[in-house]
Amino acid sequence: MALDPPTMLTISIALAGAAALYLAIEWRSVRDSSLLFWSAGFATITIGSTLALLRGIGLLLIGIWFANGLLVVAHWFFLMGVLRFTQVRLSRIWLSVVLVWFALLLLPVGPQWSKVMLMVNSLLVALLTLKASWLLRPHGKSLSVGAVQLRYVLLVHGLFYVAKAIIAITPGTLIDLTTFGGLIIQVSLVEGAMAIMLIALSMTGTVRYRREARIARLAARDPLTALYNRRALEVRAGPFFKAVDSAQPGALLLIDIDNFKLVNDLHGHVAGDRLLIALSEMIRTVLPERSLAARLGGDEFVILLCGASSERVMELGGLLREQFQQYASRTVPTPQPVTLSIGANLFDQPPTSLAALIEQGDVALYQSKRNGRDSIRFVERPTVDLSQ
Numbered sequence: 001m002a003l004d005p006p007t008m009l010t011i012s013i014a015l016a017g018a019a020a021l022y023l024a025i026e027w028r029s030v031r032d033s034s035l036l037f038w039s040a041g042f043a044t045i046t047i048g049s050t051l052a053l054l055r056g057i058g059l060l061l062i063g064i065w066f067a068n069g070l071l072v073v074a075h076w077f078f079l080m081g082v083l084r085f086t087q088v089r090l091s092r093i094w095l096s097v098v099l100v101w102f103a104l105l106l107l108p109v110g111p112q113w114s115k116v117m118l119m120v121n122s123l124l125v126a127l128l129t130l131k132a133s134w135l136l137r138p139h140g141k142s143l144s145v146g147a148v149q150l151r152y153v154l155l156v157h158g159l160f161y162v163a164k165a166i167i168a169i170t171p172g173t174l175i176d177l178t179t180f181g182g183l184i185i186q187v188s189l190v191e192g193a194m195a196i197m198l199i200a201l202s203m204t205g206t207v208r209y210r211r212e213a214r215i216a217r218l219a220a221r222d223p224l225t226a227l228y229n230r231r232a233l234e235v236r237a238g239p240f241f242k243a244v245d246s247a248q249p250g251a252l253l254l255i256d257i258d259n260f261k262l263v264n265d266l267h268g269h270v271a272g273d274r275l276l277i278a279l280s281e282m283i284r285t286v287l288p289e290r291s292l293a294a295r296l297g298g299d300e301f302v303i304l305l306c307g308a309s310s311e312r313v314m315e316l317g318g319l320l321r322e323q324f325q326q327y328a329s330r331t332v333p334t335p336q337p338v339t340l341s342i343g344a345n346l347f348d349q350p351p352t353s354l355a356a357l358i359e360q361g362d363v364a365l366y367q368s369k370r371n372g373r374d375s376i377r378f379v380e381r382p383t384v385d386l387s388q
Contacts, residue, residue, distance in 0.1 A: 005180035006056065008189035009049045015193060016045040019200035030207055037081030038203045044074035045196065055180075068121045069101045075128040078154075078199070082132040085206070094131070100124060115168050118185075122165035129158035150202035157195045164188060224273060225280035228294035233302065234354050236292055240304055241350040243290075249348040251308030253317060254361035255279075256341050257299040257324075258373040262334040271332050278331075279340075282323050286316055302358065310346060310378065317342045317376040325374070339374035341365055346378065 020042035027035035048070030055063025076098050083090060101124065136151035167173055167184045180186065220232035228236070244250040257279070264272040276299065283293050283301060292304040305313065321340045328338035343365030351357045360379045368377040 005186060005189055006053060008186075008193060009052055012189070012193045012196060013046055013049045015196045015200075016042045016049065019196060020046060023200065023203065026204060026207070032085070032207050034081040034085035035203070035207055037077050037084060038200075041074040041077030041081065042196070042200065044070050044077060048074065064117070068117065069098075072098055072101050072121065072124045072128070075125050075132075079128045079132045079135075081203070082135050086135050088135055090131075097124060097128060115173075119165045119168040122161045122168060126158045126161035126165065129154050129161065133158060147206045150199070150206050153195070153198045153202050157191075157199070160188075160191055222295040225277055225295050227280050227283070227301070228292065230294060230296050233292060233294035233304075237304065237354040240290075240292060240306065241354075243306060244347065244350050246348045248307045249309070249346060251305040251313050251347070252345040252357050252361050253303040253305070253313065254343040254345075254358060254365045255283075255301040255303070255320070256365055256369070258339045258341055258369070259334060259336045260299040260338065262336060263328075263332045263338060266334055267332050275328060275332060275338070278327055279320075279324055282320055282327075286319055288316075296358075302361075308346065310344075313344045313346070313378075314376060317344065321374065321376075337374065341368040341373050342376040343368060344376055344378045 020039045023035050023039035023042065027033075027039065048067045051062050051070065052067040053063070055067075079094070100120070133151050133154035136147055136154070164184060173184065180189075220228060220235075222229045241250070257275070260272065260275070263275055276295075279301065280293075280295065283303065287293050287303065288305065290306045294302050296302055303316075305316070317340075321342070325337065325339050328334075332338060343361040343363065345357055345361040345364065347357070364377040364379045368375045371377070
């Protein structure tokens with residue numbers, strides 16, 4: 001089968017239609033609005049390529065002007081999809097880029113009509129595509145391989161259309177839109193089919209990676225407070241412990257809410273959940289850099305500090321206790337005060353495990369509870385009798 005223009009258009013129709021359908025199906029599971037815009041872009045290419053075949057039977061207005069206009073609209077949809085993906089806002093002038101195509105209706109049909117139309121069409125497509133590539137630039141380093149691939153596919157696609165516009169106005173270049181005459185038009189059809197495949201694959205991979213990253217983040221977070229859960233803390237505790245030594249000691253703070261059951265009994269579990277969320281926000285506020293915080297379960301929280309000292313632990317724990325008591329007494333008054341008990345464990349060597357460290361902190365926490373609550377207790381270290 002010869003790769004003549006009608007054949008290449010037929011291939012493009014099939015590829016674009018498949019891409020539009022695939023992205024629409026993907027949207028049903030991902031629910032990312034960028035996929036809808038990208039699907040609409042490929043659907044527009046499908047319609048435009050179908051209409052382009054009509055120029056072979058003499059319907060030039062629909063087969064050339066309208067078909068090429070839909071090519072601009074398709075790339076506008078691609079840009080809108082990138083905007084949704086990157087959550088960036090653009091000036092409204094970008095919404096009117098497609099309207100420039102209608103200005104060509106005012107141009108008289110003459111010997112240079114095909115060249116002018118091809119040049120303007122190419123520049124509009126290049127403008128939209130290169131802008132989309134530029135918007136993906138800050139995400140190429142931080143999101144996924146798919147985002148990087150999409151950025152560069154759009155970049156190459158846009159640069160091709162810049163070259164196409166330059167060739168269109170080059171003296172002596174053969175361009176006849178009516179009969180697909182000219183080497184640049186035939187090369188453009190081949191490039192279009194390849195671009196459809198690469199852009200569709202890149203778009204799907206980009207959104208899928210973000211979905212998988214979102215699922216991974218959710219799996220590592222406590223659903224109520226959005227702090228790390230215990231499993232995620234254990235994963236991150238290994239690298240954290242490796243940085244601990246005598247020059248950079250670490251500390252664990254095991255935090256428990258005193259009389260939390262009274263809050264649930266008197267004010268309901270919704271009020272109890274709000275109290276847990278408020279405490280998690282307070283922990284985020286006071287948490288130093290390179291520190292970790294997690295909700296172990298129920299009303300128990302843990303903080304891992306780097307470069308800690310007993311004075312720093314007392315300062316941070318005291319601030320948390322003060323803020324929490326003020327909030328609790330104001331929002332969920334109870335017969336007995338709702339406060340924080342904290343068990344603290346200082347260490348200057350990597351512990352055998354996080355569980356062992358928490359177990360030691362739990363002993364100090366129990367002492368705090370037994371001695372009146374609303375206090376900070378440190379793990380007691382065995383002393384060496386130097387008199388022997």
